[in-house]
Amino acid sequence: VIAPSFARSLLLSTDLLIEDIHFRRRWTSPYFLGKKSLRVNLSDLAAMGAHPYVALLGLVLPEDCLDHFFEGFLRGFLEECASKDAPLVGGDLSRGEKISISVTVCGTVRNGEPLLRSGATPGDEIFLIGESGFSRSGLDWLERTDPDLSRVETEAKLRELTPSDCIFHRVRMHLLPEIQLGAGQWLQERNAASAMIDVSDGLAADLLHILEESSVSALLYRDHLDSYAMEKAISLDKVLNSGEDYALLFTASPNQTVKIRNHYPRNLPVPLSIGRIIEGDPVILLGAGEKYEPYRPLGYDHFR
Amino acid sequence: VIAPSFARSLLLSTDLLIEDIHFRRRWTSPYFLGKKSLRVNLSDLAAMGAHPYVALLGLVLPEDCLDHFFEGFLRGFLEECASKDAPLVGGDLSRGEKISISVTVCGTVRNGEPLLRSGATPGDEIFLIGESGFSRSGLDWLERTDPDLSRVETEAKLRELTPSDCIFHRVRMHLLPEIQLGAGQWLQERNAASAMIDVSDGLAADLLHILEESSVSALLYRDHLDSYAMEKAISLDKVLNSGEDYALLFTASPNQTVKIRNHYPRNLPVPLSIGRIIEGDPVILLGAGEKYEPYRPLGYDHFR
Numbered sequence: 263v264i265a266p267s268f269a270r271s272l273l274l275s276t277d278l279l280i281e282d283i284h285f286r287r288r289w290t291s292p293y294f295l296g297k298k299s300l301r302v303n304l305s306d307l308a309a310m311g312a313h314p315y316v317a318l319l320g321l322v323l324p325e326d327c328l329d330h331f332f333e334g335f336l337r338g339f340l341e342e343c344a345s346k347d348a349p350l351v352g353g354d355l356s357r358g359e360k361i362s363i364s365v366t367v368c369g370t371v372r373n374g375e376p377l378l379r380s381g382a383t384p385g386d387e388i389f390l391i392g393e394s395g396f397s398r399s400g401l402d403w404l405e406r407t408d409p410d411l412s413r414v415e416t417e418a419k420l421r422e423l424t425p426s427d428c429i430f431h432r433v434r435m436h437l438l439p440e441i442q443l444g445a446g447q448w449l450q451e452r453n454a455a456s457a458m459i460d461v462s463d464g465l466a467a468d469l470l471h472i473l474e475e476s477s478v479s480a481l482l483y484r485d486h487l488d489s490y491a492m493e494k495a496i497s498l499d500k501v502l503n504s505g506e507d508y509a510l511l512f513t514a515s516p517n518q519t520v521k522i523r524n525h526y527p528r529n530l531p532v533p534l535s536i537g538r539i540i541e542g543d544p545v546i547l548l549g550a551g552e553k554y555e556p557y558r559p560l561g562y563d564h565f566r
Numbered sequence: 567v568i569a570p571s572f573a574r575s576l577l578l579s580t581d582l583l584i585e586d587i588h589f590r591r592r593w594t595s596p597y598f599l600g601k602k603s604l605r606v607n608l609s610d611l612a613a614m615g616a617h618p619y620v621a622l623l624g625l626v627l628p629e630d631c632l633d634h635f636f637e638g639f640l641r642g643f644l645e646e647c648a649s650k651d652a653p654l655v656g657g658d659l660s661r662g663e664k665i666s667i668s669v670t671v672c673g674t675v676r677n678g679e680p681l682l683r684s685g686a687t688p689g690d691e692i693f694l695i696g697e698s699g700f701s702r703s704g705l706d707w708l709e710r711t712d713p714d715l716s717r718v719e720t721e722a723k724l725r726e727l728t729p730s731d732c733i734f735h736r737v738r739m740h741l742l743p744e745i746q747l748g749a750g751q752w753l754q755e756r757n758a759a760s761a762m763i764d765v766s767d768g769l770a771a772d773l774l775h776i777l778e779e780s781s782v783s784a785l786l787y788r789d790h791l792d793s794y795a796m797e798k799a800i801s802l803d804k805v806l807n808s809g810e811d812y813a814l815l816f817t818a819s820p821n822q823t824v825k826i827r828n829h830y831p832r833n834l835p836v837p838l839s840i841g842r843i844i845e846g847d848p849v850i851l852l853g854a855g856e857k858y859e860p861y862r863p864l865g866y867d868h869f870r
Binding site: 319 | 581586620623624626655663664666672
C-alpha cells in the first residue's frame with residue numbers, strides 16, 4: 263500500500279532479466295546482477311525525468327543456486343534500492359529451471375508532465391547523454407574470453423581480472439551500467455527537453471521509437487558520431503546499434519537547447535549533439551552537408 | 567504514466583506463474599492461462615478490498631510456442647483486463663526456455679483504509695468466502711489422468727473432457743479460479759472486516775499470516791469445517807491445506823459480524839464462520855467444545 267498523494271503523475275515500468283538471454287551466471291556475481299536489475303528498470307524512469315519511488319521484485323531461482331544466489335542478489339538489489347531511494351515494497355518468489363528476474367518500479371514526477379517519446383518536433387536538436395557501445399563491447403570480451411566473474415563483487419577485483427583499463431571500463435558498463443537519473447530529472451524539471459528515451463535496444467532503434475511516436479524524421483550528423491566513435495575506439499555501427507548502455511537520448515527545441523547550453527549543471531554528463539529532427543516519415547537519415555542516406559537500425563528485437 | 571489523484575491509497579501486487587511449477591502447458595490452454603494470470607493477481611487486491619486499476623505484464627516465451635501461445639494467452643489476459651476494469655498499461659517480453667509470467671497489478675481504495683493482515687483482535691470471528699480444496703482436487707485429477715487440455719477454450723468443452731460435474735467443477739476452479747473482488751470491496755467499504763487475506767498457500771497457512779501479523783491466536787471450529795468438508799466431499803486436511811482457491815479469509819469484530827449478518831448482499835458468496843481469534847501466540851488450535859489441539863499447516867513454501 264502506497265500513498266503518493268504528493269505526486270501529480272505516477273510512472274510504472276516493468277522489465278525482465280532472463281538467464282542465458284540477458285545474462286550468464288558465469289559472467290556476473292549475483293551481487294552485481296542485483297544492482298544491475300534495479301538500475302535498468304530505474305533507467306526507464308530516468309528517461310521520463312522521474313524520481314524513483316518504490317520497487318517490486320519477482321525472482322525465480324533454480325534449486326542449485328538458491329542460498330548463494332539469493333543472498334548476493336538481494337544484497338546488491340537492496341543496496342541499490344537504498345542508494346536510489348526506491349525501497350523494495352513487495353514481490354514474489356518461485357522455484358524454476360532458470361534464474362528469471364522481473365522488476366517493476368514506480369516513479370513520480372513532482373511538477374509538470376513526465377517526458378514522453380512523443381514530443382519531438384521538426385527543428386529540435388537530438389542529444390545523447392552517456393556512453394553508447396561500451397556495454398556491447400564489454401559483452402563481446404566476455405563472449406571471447408569466457409572469464410569466471412561469478413564471485414567478483416568489487417570494481418577493484420574486476421579490474422584485476424581484465425587485461426586493460428579500456429576493457430575493464432567496458433565490462434564494468436555491461437555489468438554495472440550507469441543510469442542517468444540526475445540528468446533526466448534536470449531536463450524534466452527545467453522543461454529543457456521535448457522527448458526522451460533511454461537507450462536499451464540501441465541508439466538508432468531507440469531513436470526510431472521517438473520518431474514513430476512523434477511522427478517525425480531525423481538527421482544524424484555523421485561527423486559528430488564518427489568523432490565520438492573514434493575517440494571511444496568503437497565502430498560507428500556499434501555506437502548506433504548497441505543496447506544496454508542506458509544512455510539518454512533526447513530532443514530539445516531551439517529555446518530548450520539555449521537553456522541547456524547556459525544552465526546545464528557541470529556535475530552531470532555532458533549532452534552530445536548528434537542530430538536534428540526534421541519533417542517526414544519516421545526514418546533516420548545519416549550523413550553530412552547536403553548528403554544524407556537512410557539508415558536502418560540493426561536493433562535487437564526479442565520477438566523478431 | 568498514471569494519475570490516480572482520486573485515490574487515497576494505491577496498492578501494488580506482483581505474482582509469478584512459472585511453467586512446470588505453477589502450470590503445465592498440456593493441462594491448460596494459453597487462453598485460460600491468460601485469464602488465470604490476471605485473476606490470481608487481482609485476488610491480492612480483493613483481499614485488501616481494493617478496486618483494480620491497471621496491470622503490467624512480463625512474459626517470457628520459448629521459441630517453440632511463440633505465435634500460438636502469445637495469441638491465446640493475450641486474448642485471455644486482455645478479456646480479463648476488460649471484464650475486471652484493469653487495463654494493461656505496460657510490460658516486457660523476452661525469449662526464454664520456459665514460459666514465465668510475471669503480472670503486476672495496481673489497485674485503489676476509494677475511501678477509508680485498505681484491509682490488511684494485521685487488524686485481527688481477540689474476540690473477532692473468522693470467516694471464509696469461497697471454496698477451499700477444490701483447485702487442489704482438480705489438480706489431483708489432472709495429475710492422475712494427464713489429459714490434453716491445451717486447446718480447451720470453453721467451459722462446455724472442458725465439461726466434455728471431464729468424467730463428472732463434480733470433477734469438472736474442481737478442474738474449472740483450478741484453471742479458472744473465481745476471485746472475490748465484490749465481497750472484498752463490500753467488506754472494505756462497509757468497514758465490516760478487521761483483517762483479510764486471500765487463500766493462495768492454503769487456508770491454515772494463510773490464516774497463520776494473519777495471526778503472525780496481528781500477534782494473536784486462533785481457534786478453528788472442527789465441527790463447522792468437518793461439515794464443510796463432508797458436504798464438498800473433500801478431506802479436512804485438503805480443506806485446510808490447499809492453495810490456489812483464492813477464497814477470502816477474514817476476521818470481523820462482534821459489531822462487524824452483526825453488520826455482515828444484517829446487510830451482506832445476497833448476490834455475493836456467503837461468508838462461512840470457521841473460527842474465532844483469541845489472545846496468544848500465532849498458532850492455530852483446532853477442535854470443539856473444551857478440547858482444542860494445535861494444528862500445524864502443511865502449506866506450500868516455494869523456498870522451503
